[in-house]
Amino acid sequence: MSLALRTFSSVKDANTALQVSGTRYLGGGTLVIRAANEGDVSVSSLIRVTDPGLSQIAVSDDKVWLGASVTMAAIARRPELAALAPAARAVGGPAIRNMATVGGNLFATTPYGDFAVALLALDATVATEDGEMPIETFLAGRDTSRAIVTAVGFSLPKAESFRFLKVSRIKPKGISVLSIAAHLQRTVDGSVTSARIALGCMADRPMRAKAAEKALLGCKLTPQEIAPALAAAVEGIAPITDPIASAWYRAEVLPVHLGRLLLT
Structure with a gap:
């Protein structure tokens, strides 16, 4: 079966073309072409856009806007985005990172979508022609969305407040057993005042560990004080089973790896 490719200069x-049955948007192509x-x-027809604005990175004060066509490689190269570099480098190998885009990663099904996990922890907003929405709202409705994502925005985290971990069996570019991102705000004495923890492979799309977030409030990051949060991390999860790992295994190792992330 042949695929038609249509190119447009505007989103x-x-x-409009994407509303026709059988069409699919082509970003980096790592998901669609595979x-x-x-x-x-x-899919009988692929739609792509050449608008250069989709490939722009804008950093102003503490606010970041990433065009939907920005690649993981481009993010990893930007010094001011160093806090996000581990999440960008977690996406495949060098060839994949040169193609994989921010917008495409939002649609990646589990066990892929590691960068979307980081964006969820950062409370990002997702922009389309219709406006902006919280990333949680977008992820919940992404399966029925036909609007082209144009950008994502978030507040730039301080290096010490944002942590990311991907666990895989093959280093450095293996498929995820799980991924975790945590954005923590702390007082001078180290007590946690706010926490957002996002998980990958614990559902069919990135999800938050809200019970663990709540349990961390007021705690210092010591093995004793984070223990209740680690126990609560498995609440509400529905891990996948695939050739990489079983749902049982993913649930068993989640508290272990979350503990390592928080204590790093």
């Missing part, structure tokens, strides 16, 4: 025109190569016949 508006591409959005699906086609594996026999997905539901």
Whole structure:
């Protein structure tokens, strides 16, 4: 089966074309083209946009805007985005990172989508032509969305407040057993005043560990004080089973790796 490729200079025109049945948006192509190569016949036409604004990175004060076509490699190269570099480098190998985009990662199904886990922990907003929405709202409705993502925005975290961990069986570019991102605010004495913890592979899309977040409030990051948060981390999860790991295994090792992340 052949695939037609249509190119547009504006997101508006591409959005209109994307409403036709059988069309799919083409960003970096790491997900769409693989699906086609594996026999997905539901797509007959690919839509892409050449608007240069989609590939721009804007950093102003503590606010970051990443165009949907910004690649993981581009993020990893920017010194001011050093806090996000571990999450960007967690996406595949060098060839994949040169193609994989911010927008595409938002649609990646588990066990992929490690960068989206980081964005969820950072309370990012997702922009389309219709406006902006919280990333949690976007992720919940992404399966039925036909609007092209244009950018994501978030407040730039301080290096000491943001942590990311990907666990895989093959280093450095293996598929995730799980991924965890944590954005923590602390007082001078080290007590946690706010926490956002996002998990990958613990559901069919990135999710927050809200019970663990609540249990961390007021705690210092010591083995004794974080113990209740680690116990609460498994509340509400529904890990996947795939050739990489079983749901049972993912649930068992989650508290272990969350503990390591928090104590690092």
